[in-house]
Amino acid sequence: MRVAAFGLIGVAVLVVVLQGIGDAPCARAELPRKAADQPVLPARLPMAAAGDLMAFSAESREGPDQVTLIDAKAMVMGVYHIDRATGMIELKCVRKFRWDLQMEEFNGMRPLPRQIRDLVEPR
Numbered sequence: 837m838r839v840a841a842f843g844l845i846g847v848a849v850l851v852v853v854l855q856g857i858g859d860a861p862c863a864r865a866e867l868p869r870k871a872a873d874q875p876v877l878p879a880r881l882p883m884a885a886a887g888d889l890m891a892f893s894a895e896s897r898e899g900p901d902q903v904t905l906i907d908a909k910a911m912v913m914g915v916y917h918i919d920r921a922t923g924m925i926e927l928k929c930v931r932k933f934r935w936d937l938q939m940e941e942f943n944g945m946r947p948l949p950r951q952i953r954d955l956v957e958p959r
Contacts, residue, residue, distance in 0.1 A: 900926075911937075 882893045888909035894902045900917035911934040917926045
């Protein structure tokens with residue numbers, strides 16, 4: 837268990853380091869394109885993966901940075917906050933989401949999935 841925890845933290849640190857490298861101008865060599873040719877994409881979310889483990893990092897202007905680790909095989913996620921001033925890493929939450937994903941709906945807006953299903957499926 838202790839080895840797994842250190843492995844997760846190691847991946848989190850790797851994501852933060854790779855994020856800094858990825859921001860260097862030489863790390864993103866792209867062919868020049870016209871602005872009209874470029875697709876509109878959501879904001880970049882740094883990510884790294886190793887096997888079934890994925891790590892996402894997000895910087896915050898007014899608070900700690902956040903690293904989210906997802907173990908796809910175990911269906912567990914963990915969230916860490918990293919204080920930029922001190923470098924301290926704090927585990928904020930761990931959740932097994934397997935059963936979450938078994939629900940058809942939760943906290944959703946209309947039309948709900950079952951309402952759409954009733955409209956689409958023949959009677």
